[in-house]
Amino acid sequence: MSGVMVEFPVNGTQAGGYLAVPEGGGGPGVVVLQEWWGLVPQIKGVCDRLAAEGFVALAPDLYHGEMAGHTEMDRAGELMTGLPPDRAARDMSGAIDFLLAHDATTGPAVGVTGFCMGGMLTLMIAALEGDRVAAAAPFYGAPLGDDGPDWSGLTARVEGHFASDDGFFPPDAVRDLQTTLRDMGGDVTFHVYEDTGHAFANEENPLGTYDEATAAIAWERTVDLLR
Numbered sequence: 659m660s661g662v663m664v665e666f667p668v669n670g671t672q673a674g675g676y677l678a679v680p681e682g683g684g685g686p687g688v689v690v691l692q693e694w695w696g697l698v699p700q701i702k703g704v705c706d707r708l709a710a711e712g713f714v715a716l717a718p719d720l721y722h723g724e725m726a727g728h729t730e731m732d733r734a735g736e737l738m739t740g741l742p743p744d745r746a747a748r749d750m751s752g753a754i755d756f757l758l759a760h761d762a763t764t765g766p767a768v769g770v771t772g773f774c775m776g777g778m779l780t781l782m783i784a785a786l787e788g789d790r791v792a793a794a795a796p797f798y799g800a801p802l803g804d805d806g807p808d809w810s811g812l813t814a815r816v817e818g819h820f821a822s823d824d825g826f827f828p829p830d831a832v833r834d835l836q837t838t839l840r841d842m843g844g845d846v847t848f849h850v851y852e853d854t855g856h857a858f859a860n861e862e863n864p865l866g867t868y869d870e871a872t873a874a875i876a877w878e879r880t881v882d883l884l885r
Contacts, residue, residue, distance in 0.1 A: 661709065666755070687769070690772065692772070693734075693776055771796070795817055797818070802827065809844070818849065819848075
């Protein structure tokens with residue numbers, strides 16, 4: 659199963675993304691948010707896998723056509739730090755608009771999932787969009803410390819997937835955020851998988867941390883959440 663590139667309106671301009679739709683029917687909409695590499699084939703593959711599970715999946719191209727190769731970490735870092743937060747928020751909101759208006763999408767809200775940078779953005783857009791996001795599944799990425807949004811808007815059920823050995827998103831800080839969000843009344847569970855490293859669910863990551871068994875567990879939990 660493979661999807662197509664689409665365009666959608668965002669504040670009077672156009673944004674793009676990769677859309678995968680289930681064969682022979684519709685399903686819940688899911689926004690898929692990229693890692694710092696960009697809208698690379700691996701992220702498109704996540705959309706295809708979600709479509710095979712019955713979801714209408716859209717990955718917005720947050721870098722507007724730019725990307726880094728899966729070993730070009732310096733280039734990926736430049737792209738991530740150069741991403742304008744306001745533009746990213748508009749593009750993600752436009753992706754939600756597109757999915758909710760799409761004939762194949764069922765339900766009044768969408769789910770969101772994302773990886774690393776996209777995991778952080780998953781939680782941020784869930785807080786910004788309120789009840790337009792019903793479920794959020796961040797993978798090894800979250801706004802930690804003072805980088806968080808106004809969490810009072812978060813109404814989605816959240817189930818996140820984090821690594822026990824992750825210098826980018828340390829598990830103690832992840833658990834602190836879970837406590838904060840639960841204390842605010844959030845339905846939030848962050849799984850920290852033992853003996854795993856950052857990007858454990860990305861089969862192409864250059865860190866050598868891909869863990870097929872753990873990735874399968876996290877995927878099954880994510881599919882169950884998004885349904």
